[in-house]
Amino acid sequence: MSISQSVRKALEASSWVRRMFELGLEMKKQFGDDQVFDLSLGNPVLEPPKEFHQELRRLAEAPIPGMHRYMPNAGIKETRMAVASRLARETGLSFTENEIIMASGAGGALNVIFKTILNPGEEVLVPAPFFWEYIAYAGNHGGSVRAIPTGKDFQLDLGVIEEEVTSATRAIIINSPNNPTGVVYSPEMLKSLGALLSKLSEKLNTLIYLISDEPYARIIFDGLEYPYVYPFYSPTIVATSFSKDLSLAGERIGYIAVHPDFNGKLELIEGLTYSTRVLGFVNAPAMMQRAVQASIDLNVDVGWYQTQRDRLCRSLEDMGYQFVHPQGAFYLFPKAPIADDVAFAQELISHRVLVTPGVGFGGPGHFRISYSVEERVLEGALHGLSLAARAHGLPG
Amino acid sequence: MSISQSVRKALEASSWVRRMFELGLEMKKQFGDDQVFDLSLGNPVLEPPKEFHQELRRLAEAPIPGMHRYMPNAGIKETRMAVASRLARETGLSFTENEIIMASGAGGALNVIFKTILNPGEEVLVPAPFFWEYIAYAGNHGGSVRAIPTGKDFQLDLGVIEEEVTSATRAIIINSPNNPTGVVYSPEMLKSLGALLSKLSEKLNTLIYLISDEPYARIIFDGLEYPYVYPFYSPTIVATSFSKDLSLAGERIGYIAVHPDFNGKLELIEGLTYSTRVLGFVNAPAMMQRAVQASIDLNVDVGWYQTQRDRLCRSLEDMGYQFVHPQGAFYLFPKAPIADDVAFAQELISHRVLVTPGVGFGGPGHFRISYSVEERVLEGALHGLSLAARAHGLPG
Incomplete structure (x- = not known):
């Protein structure tokens, strides 16, 4: 075979x-x-956006010496600072470049996260319907995904989550705006989820991560402001990309953000950086890091x-x-x-x-x-x- | 924890x-x-090379519609054709784009290969000294690396290989020019290795892959022509990158090549393509694929x-x-x-x-x-x- x-x-x-x-x-x-x-x-x-191509052109016309070389595995410091500063502005939390690890798209980010946190046999709960690749991503690293039902209008059913979390639950992954439903979770819903996870962590005496896969965060309608998960639960890890907001899906550029107030963050960030290296990503593509840095506040x-x-x-x-x-x-x-x-x-x-x-x-x-x-x-x-x-x- | x-x-x-x-x-x-x-x-x-930046500039000035989008997981057809045509010319073998899977550098390529071929408990033999990351790469996917000694001047010791290959040996990985020794294996040495692996495969009634990690193939001195492994053993998988020959280490661009005469190649290529997707690489960075295509015959x-x-x-x-x-x-x-x-x-x-x-x-x-x-x-x-x-x- x-x-x-x-x-x-x-x-x-x-x-x-x-x-x-x-x-x-x-x-x-x-x-x-x-x-x-x-x-x-x-x-x-x-x-x-055309500004993105202008920046690419600028880089190609006057290449910065060494700009195509290896770099620290977490990525270019200035790019991570730009991401952190946007997150700090939008969430009011004290993000710095230290909580940001540039990633090869959200798919790369999720593999890095699962590799870093999952012990053999541990599971990740996911409200269904969900992006099917999660199953393979968790399976790659010795874990598994267990789907749980959602409630009315594909919203989270907190009663179900409370019933389904066990001591083998390492994380719950949410994806808002959602693929495939397009549903967005409200701040109230996220607040209740955060409170529930805090309660369950304490009850089970375990660490339950909230993983938020949010590549569609900026493809959002009806004047909504994106409801971030950060304010409601500190053991939160966000995986996201510039694939949709800058239309760069094929360039494999995104990032992982760790909640700045999570008290296990130093070890977690060190682990994520290590996994980025040994999974062969090594670092997110160099020139794209620079190009998205210049477009950090832009959107299609x-x-x-x-x-x-x-x-x-x-x-x-x-x-x-x-x-x-x-x-x-x-x-x-x-x-x-x-x-x-x-x-x-x-x-x-x-x-x-x-x-x-x-x-x-x-x-x-x-x-x-x-x-x-x-x-x-x-x-x-x-x-x-x-x-x-x-x-x-x-x-x- | x-x-x-x-x-x-x-x-x-x-x-x-x-x-x-x-x-x-x-x-x-x-x-x-x-x-x-x-x-x-x-x-x-x-x-x-300056031609590489010229191509980047050309792409940034006149972006091809859709050039940053997702693509087939194996990569852009024209890029793979350019790689195949170079390999066909240099080896005399009938490479086509179907045997080429673009990868996120050689580190990405090796993770994709190990994920695709290793069953739990299977091992990869590596002549020491060797690039230490192999241990993590194989471990990521349930396998392990076992180091075996080299002979005089860090050349392969075929006697040792013959002794050390067992039915748990899924592959042997070589790296010529070698990191850390700079040693290059001669065609004669590779020919003997191929013959030995054929003999051992038959004796053990198993498939033993030869994985050639060759990112330094074009950094070679003294007028040497690079001794490819392909001519000597058909269950050969090559992992390589443009990191060194075009100085693009941070851009994460390389490829996997499967021997065109390997009789299990269809399933293997399908598996490698699947692993590229589910490990979160999805595809090698899009714009870099186009840029290296234009520089395929160049070198630093x-x-x-x-x-x-x-x-x-x-x-x-x-x-x-x-x-x-x-x-x-x-x-x-x-x-x-x-x-x-x-x-x-x-x-x-x-x-x-x-x-x-x-x-x-x-x-x-x-x-x-x-x-x-x-x-x-x-x-x-x-x-x-x-x-x-x-x-x-x-x-x-």
Whole structure:
């Protein structure tokens, strides 16, 4: 066997994803790329702000000697200072560069975090539906993920969390704005969560981390201010990236932030820095660190995403689909008109629309739409979504 | 405990490195950065070729729409084609883009490889002295590294390899030009190694991978042509980077190449692609992939490294140090004049020279010098090296 048993098992388990992907490819071959409407990818479609490219150009025209070399594993000090200063301003907490570790995107950050904190057999609770890669990320480092149900409108169910936390629970991971639902947790909800985790830590005499995976923090609508988790619980670790707010998903640039008031922070930060090194990340890509530093207060045009959301929500509502109105990210997670979401996604493929079945997020009976697509793709998809709705007795 | 037991153990085990590092820092504080001669870092000191920055500038001036987005996990097709075409030309083998997976440096590549091939309890043999991070890399993925002795002049000892390979041996990893010795394995040596591994695979009825970690392949002297491992053994996986040949260590850009004639390659490549994704690398940094594609046939000035080597070797020979003459990389691994290499490195610190004790490479009784430093640093260090030699009865 040319690969390990665990990797082979993982490949087999994800074979249905491949089959759907291949069905989509066949459709594209048959009808042309233009005539297949792909809403299955979480790939930011906007271009980075022009100031970002200006900074890249400046760096390429007058390279700073040594700027492509190895650096301390946590990253460039000035970049970390820029991140810390934004966080300090936005949270009122005393962040310094010491609490910031630059990372290779949020996916890299989460692997570094899990490697650093998980002992064999320890588990991470995650409210479902959730980003399925968490399972592999925790499994990479000897831990596991256990999904727990959410409550009404995919909000946290604190009663469930209280029941499900055990002494094997090393962390709970939340993701707001959420992939796949687009739901944002309110400050009140986060405050209650923090209080509950404090109570449970004390009761179980254990350290329960709150991991906040927040790459969509700045893709947020309706004039909302992003509700940070920091104010409500100090054993908090944030994993995030510039993938969505600066549209840099392929550049693998993000960071880990440790709560400045967490009393185990020195050892934790040392551990995170070590894991960054030995997992082979070594440091986040050097030039991108400098480039995001110059763009630290910039954002892609979030209004564009909001317009896409509004267009999509209005149409799907008219068609009779049921869904929770999303306030962030660029996803919608409607109920499928039939119980079998994989079958429904396959029906949509026959209408040349690609979506992701909810079972791929631990949310069966639903499907995920990414509206981070060009307007014409969204328009084209609406037609197929309407036909599929009608086929199951909805207005369509 | 705020971190896992395994990470805490690793931090404790490397505490002597920290102590030496801190001693060095104190020296720098006391005498000034200019007056401390640091030969302890494997950080390429040359700047990338100017064509590389021209390409960066071109990309920043006229960004290709979508160039910062996610891409297939194996990387940009055109970049992989450029790598494959160079390998095909230099090896005569039928490389295509399908055998190339872009990686976040060789450290990232090795983590991806180990994750993909190692079952729990399997081991990777490594001829000592060796790059110490291999231990952590294999340990990250449930495997382990077992060091085996080399023969005369740090060359491979095939008799030892034959004795040490067992049914638990999943791979042997070699690193030529070698860190820390600078030794290059000859085609004859690699041919014998390939034949031995074929014989042992058959005898043990198992698949033994040959992993070649070759980031220094193009930092090679004396008119040598790089002896590739590919011609001699088909279950070969190469991990490498552009960190040294283009001086891009901080940008985390490299690749994995799978032997085109390996009969398990399809499953292996699928596994490597999966591991790239779930370890959180997702893909190698996007813009750097494009930039190295344009510089695929370029190199930093290897002549400069050769001049540094010659200057260093001549001087150390005169001082009475014993060492194997290196033919590549930018390291020298002399015998310490006393048995205790950590003590000798500490003596050198008192002469304001920083080196790495051989024990940090599984080569006690030696020390590693990196001559990837400015000329004035090398000159300054020679004085301290001379004093330390004299203190132990060498000419100095």
